[in-house]
Amino acid sequence: MYATADMLLTSTPAHAAEQSQEPAIEVVLVRAVLQGDREGFSRLYELYAPLVHGILLARVPRAEVDDLVQDIFLHAFKKLHTLRDEAAFGPWIAMIARNRAVDFYRRSKETVEINDDIRGSEPHDSRAAEILEVIRSLPEAYRETSVLRLVEGMTGPEIAARTGLTAASVRVNLHRGMKLLRQQLGFMEGL
Amino acid sequence: MNDDYLWDKTGQPDPEIQQLEEILGSLRYQPKPLALPRRRNYLPLLAIAASLLLAILAGGIWLRVRSRHEAPPQQARVEAPATPAPEPDVMPVLPEKKSAVNQPLQASNRIYRRRSESSVVDREEALMAKEQLMLALRVTTQKLLLVRTKTQPNQIKNQHRIG
Numbered sequence: 001m002y003a004t005a006d007m008l009l010t011s012t013p014a015h016a017a018e019q020s021q022e023p024a025i026e027v028v029l030v031r032a033v034l035q036g037d038r039e040g041f042s043r044l045y046e047l048y049a050p051l052v053h054g055i056l057l058a059r060v061p062r063a064e065v066d067d068l069v070q071d072i073f074l075h076a077f078k079k080l081h082t083l084r085d086e087a088a089f090g091p092w093i094a095m096i097a098r099n100r101a102v103d104f105y106r107r108s109k110e111t112v113e114i115n116d117d118i119r120g121s122e123p124h125d126s127r128a129a130e131i132l133e134v135i136r137s138l139p140e141a142y143r144e145t146s147v148l149r150l151v152e153g154m155t156g157p158e159i160a161a162r163t164g165l166t167a168a169s170v171r172v173n174l175h176r177g178m179k180l181l182r183q184q185l186g187f188m189e190g191l
Numbered sequence: 192m193n194d195d196y197l198w199d200k201t202g203q204p205d206p207e208i209q210q211l212e213e214i215l216g217s218l219r220y221q222p223k224p225l226a227l228p229r230r231r232n233y234l235p236l237l238a239i240a241a242s243l244l245l246a247i248l249a250g251g252i253w254l255r256v257r258s259r260h261e262a263p264p265q266q267a268r269v270e271a272p273a274t275p276a277p278e279p280d281v282m283p284v285l286p287e288k289k290s291a292v293n294q295p296l297q298a299s300n301r302i303y304r305r306r307s308e309s310s311v312v313d314r315e316e317a318l319m320a321k322e323q324l325m326l327a328l329r330v331t332t333q334k335l336l337l338v339r340t341k342t343q344p345n346q347i348k349n350q351h352r353i354g
Contacts, residue, residue, distance in 0.1 A: 038227055041225075046222070070226070074227070078228075152219055182207065
């Protein structure tokens with residue numbers, strides 16, 4: 001069974017670690033994977049795929065996101081032994097995702113048309129794609145947190161725990177990003 | 192604007208944010224199974240490598256044992272002739288003469304055998320025999336080259352000299 005954002009809300013590692021002295025779930029899972037437990041990595045994938053998906057969605061064309069998510073987790077599986085702090089799996093894989101998005105544009109600068117890719121066939125999809133485009137036009141600091149909050153349904157504390165950012169930074173980014181988004185989506189009444 | 196709802200989905204829901212969530216929710220991550228690469232099985236490769244190593248070791252041991260076992264017959268052939276010489280009046284102690292090449296070797300060997308049977312003597316004998324054999328081979332090669340030069344003069348011109 002795969003974790004949704006709502007499930008993540010109830011099983012946030014940071015919260016669990018705060019409440020007890022036991023190591024966070026990703027620490028346990030990373031250790032298990034390093035000892036050869038492949039199922040442990042599947043669990044990590046379930047927990048962190050929405051985060052990676054959101055980070056990519058804020059940067060690369062929608063059509064490429066799913067493949068890139070898989071690539072990033074396969075890369076992480078191979079390079080997991082290089083992770084020094086098991087508790088930092090979230091920030092680590094978030095950084096891999098950001099770097100991969102940069103690499104994507106570096107490699108396919110002249111061949112990718114973002115606007116064509118992100119438009120869906122359904123009217124609802126089309127509207128979502130338009131709003132996503134507006135979010136992508138926001139400053140980079142607000143873009144990622146806005147997508148994680150509004151698209152992936154993660155909460156602010158959860159975004160902070162998973163990405164390694166401070167709660168204060170996430171809160172500010174969310175607030176300012178939402179303010180800019182409201183200004184640019186002046187047509188909200190018509191939605 | 193309700194910051195609490197934006198922050199952790201608590202408090203009074205913000206209708207605009209809810210509307211955005213509803214629309215953008217269609218882009219949300221759809222779970223897909225991750226296909227991890229198959230674990231590489233190194234056992235067959237290790238088995239093959241171990242077999243090769245064992246075969247090489249066994250071959251080496253076999254060659255060593257064989258070379259050790261082959262050394263005594265060479266000594267026995269020289270030092271212990273099966274039958275005495277047919278002319279006891281001329282050379283009563285000498286073994287049967289097989290060839291002219293072996294004659295000095297056997298004679299010198301007989302002298303050495305009477306003094307001692309050390310391995311140094313055996314090695315010298317072997318070296319002498321080797322030198323004789325090499326000399327015979329060189330002479331044969333030169334003769335063959337001479338014959339070839341006479342029979343096929345054109346071909347020999349463009350060839351390297353052998354020996």
